[in-house]
Amino acid sequence: MDLAAQTDALTMDDLRARGSWKWSTTPPGVIGAGIAEMDLPLAPCIAAAVAGTVERGITGYLPPWLAGEVARATAGWQAGYGWDVDLADVHVVPDVMDAFEHTVRHLLDPDPLVVLPTPAYMPFLTVPTALGWPLVTAPMTMGDNGYALDLDHLARVLRPGALLVLTNPQNPTGRVFTAAELHALAAVVHTAGATVFADEIHAGLVYPGHTHLPYASLSAITAGHTVTATSASKAWNVPGLACAQLIFTAEKFRARWAKTDPEVTHGASPLGAAAAIAAYTEGADHLNAVVGYLDAGRAIFAETVANSLPEATFRPPEGTYLGWLDLRQTGCDPADVAGLARVMGVDGRACGQPGHLRLNLATPHHLVREMADRLAACSRVG
Ligand SMILES: Cc1ncc(COP(=O)(O)O)c(C=O)c1O
Missing domain, CATH: 3.90.1150.10 (Aspartate Aminotransferase, domain 1)
Incomplete structure (x- = not known):
């Protein structure tokens, strides 16, 4: 069947x-x-990969070699979107909301203003407040083509050190932002001196007539101000297996990450790693x-x-x-x-x-x- x-x-x-x-x-x-x-x-390839990992007995902590395989598979999948990612720039974390927390805690100056276009994925409205980070919302506008980011509003609230949450494809509106929209956003972010957290967890789920463009891949400017989080978890339905990927290529983020205790990003699962590798390479x-x-x-x-x-x-x-x-x-x-x-x-x-x-x-x-x-x-x- x-x-x-x-x-x-x-x-x-x-x-x-x-x-x-x-x-x-x-x-x-x-x-x-x-x-x-x-x-x-x-996906049968994921079921087989997870079962194979259990049979092999890799049910302890995520071994570095397997994390390296996730990085390789992730980079291979991103290449399909035209994004050339160095393996060393892919970091394995348990999930995308962890990636968000690591970004705020370890890659930025303390207590950045989080700027969130709304409507939004629910935890982005609650987690910053729960963790004591200032949050402002920037309601999207409704035009002939559906929801759009309100660039004037964003230009008013973004400032140096602020973190804009860009969910693309967007949850809950289902928008897949075009290259023109993303470039226009990039100009606003760049002028403001802000950072983008590009949540691309839904990247695999894009319908004919639309194209997923990794925001960081658009230009040297976007690469310089973006931390991307992605995962096989939505497109292949494996969020319970706990394996997401955090990608950044700017020197300033690499340098901060290098100083971060690896213990704080610990927790991705070997089963999730096997699932992600199978998804990206065979799925x-x-x-x-x-x-x-x-x-x-x-x-x-x-x-x-x-x-x-x-x-x-x-x-x-x-x-x-x-x-x-x-x-x-x-x-x-x-x-x-x-x-x-x-x-x-x-x-x-x-x-x-x-x-x-x-x-x-x-x-x-x-x-x-x-x-x-x-x-x-x-x-x-x-
Ligand atoms: C846009 C978006 N970001 C993050 C998440 C949560 O991802 P994770 O389970 O990897 O933290 C979801 C889950 O639905 C989501 O839709």
Whole structure:
């Protein structure tokens, strides 16, 4: 059975029986569409690599030679985007939010201002505050082509030493920023003397007509002010295996990293390393099948929700498997959707934009359709 047939065959009961976070935290009868995990099958090459690592007995700490293999595989994958990365500039860390924390703690001057375009991935709104770092949000604007970074706003708030969080592809809006947008942003960041944390965790999940461009690879200017974090975890659905990659090429970051105690970045898993290597070196065909399935799913959702809840606004994502639904014209509070429609997404308040709902569309097509159908219950409830 191919990936599409295997996914289509999954029922809600199968998914609940699996016991993933998404389904095991969703009440019975409700469709789970919250946390960003996919219901699609794992790539066989990853399953084999992880099993092989267990069989070999590498279940202790991540050995340096295996971290080196992750660096090699990561550099090989980035070369596919036209980014020539030196192996020594790829550092293995447990996950992307760890990478963010290391960037702030070890690569920048103390207590940088974190600047966050919103709506945003929820922890970027809470982690800086929890760790005592100043945070300002910069709401994105809505234009004819969807969400855009507000460069005027960013120019006003960015300053030397500030850290701009650039999530590309963007969670939750699904935007994949164009070269022109990224170059325009680079000019603003450069003028301000700020740093960019480029979160490219969703890079593999980009739909036809759009192209992922690693921000740091655009020019010497972007390379000079960027720390990139990436991972196989979203595109190949292995976040639980704990292996992400932090990449920077500017001398100033290399020098600070060299002084960092290796203990602080400790914790990536050998199983995650094996998964990342398999994904980056053997996982392209599987990823193509995943993206093809998700591409069809976003179209099903768009078509179905246009009929079931015409007052809502939905722009199919350009990348990621997240749907971002504007419910403001429906009169329905996103916090009430689970009760009303029996669909559990993420309330846009948590992303910094009330009135919206984030839905995970990486589920069998019959559930994508059912989710959109059920949203009819949100029609003009206000
Ligand atoms: C944009 C973005 N960044 C970071 C993360 C978290 O990644 P990790 O589990 O590697 O910390 C996610 C997870 O969904 C995400 O969407």
